[in-house]
Amino acid sequence: MSFIEYGDTIKDGDTAIVFLGHESMFPVKVQHGSVTQTKYGVIRHSTDLIGKKYGSKVTCSKGGWVFILHPTPELWTVNLPHRTQILYSTDISIITMMLELKPGSIVCESGTGSGSLSHALIRTVAPTGHLYTVEFHQQRAEKAREEFREHGVEHLVTVTNQDVCKNGFGVCSIADAVFLDIPSPWEAIGHAKAALKVEGGRICSFSPCIEQVQRTCLAMEEHGFTEINTLEILLRVYNVRTISLQIPDLGKASGDNSNIGFDSSNPTNQGSPCANPQQGTVQFKSGVPLREMVGHTGYLTFATKS
């Protein structure tokens, strides 16, 4: 397996995702002799994992079972250990498309953070592209390097521990795209421009606050970027539910036995505490929005180097 190439069977050293149920999963490093605790019991790597097909169901010691999934950057994003606030797949998707990334692209990124976007970028530019990622926090930079190694993608990424605003990305005129997720992106625009290829390079800056965005747009304009465009993207998730609504009792006109108007084709009581057994209910399928949804992650500003 690897994050950039699918494999069929679980091998020693793989990072696999243990799926327990709705919204419940975690990553696991597969190792001979290792044991993983789950709420359904114990998983013994040597017997239960190694050699099994990805996507298999694994029964745990207490009798319950889980699915073992092949890792993908998307699964990694929702399961990785956070060292910083991360970018989620919704933002990552639009960033990837707007930066026109594809196999062979050279991308620069700062800050590396917890590596959520990094993994997605590496996956997209593989096998012939490269990611140059800059992180000013020494431990985070080292942790990132370690993870990339573990996930078998270290040949596609270079982690540099420096301040991008002072020292740039470490490369010159070769990047197809630059991504900035730092507190003061306007200070790095000049370095971004230097790292980008002569013409047609794309840049993206992610900032939670509109004031940051304003300064960044100004800086982009001053540096001669064109097609400056700011947007935000939000995800709305729906739960598929079968809903039963009660039909109200509007009484009966005297002498009239028919149900006027509303036709209840499903006169079943769905466990409603209503005292009147005569009440009908109507069932239908609905996509119900979640009670709370993400309202804001950050503003994405894109531009082209001309």
Next chain:
Amino acid sequence: RKIIFEKQWFYLDNAIGHIYGTTFEVTSGGNLQLKQETEETATETKEAGTDNRNIVDDGKSQKLTHDDIKALKDKGIKGQEIVQQLIENSTTFRDKTEFSQDKYIKKKKKKYEAVITIVRPSTRILSTMYYAREPGKINHLRYDTLAQMLTLGNIHAGNKMIVMETCAGLVLGAVMERMGGYGSIIQMYPGGGPVRAATSCFGFPKTFFDNLHEFPLSKVDSLLSGTFSTESLPSETEDNALVEEESNGSIDEKQPSVQETEEESTTEPAMERNQIEEPEAMDMNAEDTGFKEKQGKENNENVREKQRKQQERRKKLVEAAALLREKNADGLIVASKFHPTPLLLSLLEFVAPSRPFVVYCQYKEPLLECYTKLRERGGVINLKLSETWLRSYQVLPDRSHPKLTMSGGGGYLLSGITVVSGKSNSDSSSLEELKTEEPSSKKRKVQDLHC
């Protein structure tokens, strides 16, 4: 060749040789000329007002008439000059606020300055373009929704993808771009052949098409049930009719390639419409290259050529069928005008376990049903029904605000991950059983509580 676009017309000849991203001005003769870098000098302190309380919009503030402006244009005066003239002849201009003046100038510039920039095509550009200009052709798939599909589907180099779309080939092109020519794609198509009008706009190198296969939906059931044969290809009945017609008379026959450009775009499915309109029917198969036929005794050669092409098509079909039969695709992307449920239920059979799939639908309700049917079928987890909400912003000093909201117009996605489908009591030793199991779309499975 004359290009007509939004009331502008010009020739692209002068553009050849310049690098992408170059900006040109359209001269009065329709020729392109490199745009000079003009400094936006704001040296004269512009006279401006504070608010619009005294500005009356009576449509009379511009002293130049339509004819005046036309005369200026005919004289060949540059757009910039025209805008300047408009400003000077506007009685209310200097009463406007600075912001309002900026807006006015921007608007006039857009109208009178014919400036175009030539850019390299990409998914970004083509998907935004299609959504803005021809949304009907792509089932109103908004570009951010497409972006989600590509990422959720983990589309990357080396995959073996199954794509089923009726979006003029835009989705196919996007998938191809993200795969960079590595891996393989099997495009499922309805009717006589796949539509790839948009795909050709990406400008992919020929090698990208080496591992692009296609397979007719009409043969899917037979493939799944094991009764697949290459008899009666969807396009073959048309071929046979053609052969008959040709041997009867001398017809000047052309077989155009299906790779139409934007300018000549036809509605889909192009092949069906052509059949009705033109009796000397074109066989719109993507494999065909263009070739011209002379009349008379070359009809025989034509018949032979037809048969050769049929052989080749059959060969390709068998290849695609073999690829599908392996049931080890790395993912499935569906974005079509058809109801998604039957497509998913059958096409998922060709996908390996622990692989993502994404279905797009313009409407939510069919995906509700799809979700339910998938739960019944089993073999899928992490089902998610979602839509994205996109908002554009204007960011200017002291004038930052959201520009326009495009919620609800972008369509919906249902995504999930396949898993090994087996009996609920399967333990680790029944791996063999899982491998040789023939998953049947008709088998009802009770989905477990966990997923």
